[in-house]
Amino acid sequence: MSLLTAATEVRLRAYSPYSRFKVGAAILSVEGRVHVGCNVENVAYPEGTCAEAGAIAAMIAGGDTRIAEIAVIADSPAPVPCCGGCRQKIAEFADQGVRVTLHTTDGKSKVLTVAELLPGVFSAAHMDKI
Ligand SMILES: O=c1ccn([C@H]2C[C@H](O)[C@@H](CO)O2)c(=O)[nH]1
Numbered sequence: 001m002s003l004l005t006a007a008t009e010v011r012l013r014a015y016s017p018y019s020r021f022k023v024g025a026a027i028l029s030v031e032g033r034v035h036v037g038c039n040v041e042n043v044a045y046p047e048g049t050c051a052e053a054g055a056i057a058a059m060i061a062g063g064d065t066r067i068a069e070i071a072v073i074a075d076s077p078a079p080v081p082c083c084g085g086c087r088q089k090i091a092e093f094a095d096q097g098v099r100v101t102l103h104t105t106d107g108k109s110k111v112l113t114v115a116e117l118l119p120g121v122f123s124a125a126h127m128d129k130i
């Protein structure tokens, strides 16, 4: 199954009664498996989680380690470019050149690299303790 199809399918399972904005994400891991996530909101609004974070959690829980490619889809006028928190989360598990494809449900798409998504990322290389 393509990443776009996987993201499209999981998007329909989003729990978003507050924003009424459904987002789906699908990751191809370097190990070759597809992991999906959708946004899961909460009445305590800050406790909600993004689709990208859900897909990353599924990848790690599933035993895979790194992102080879990621696709995100939302019903929006223009491709949704991931929130700041998710940019940092993606950067934790993806090399700088990894492709991030942002789709709309009406067929628009935009491709970015992880480096373009989060220029000047804070990374483990900035720490002298590890
Ligand atoms: O890249 C994004 C942007 C937003 N959302 C979710 C968070 C919230 O549930 C809803 C509205 O912001 O969309 C995502 O899952 N991913």
Ligand SMILES: [Zn+2]
Pocket (backbone or CB within 6 Å): 050, 051, 052, 053, 082, 083, 084, 085, 086, 087
């Ligand atoms: Zn996010």
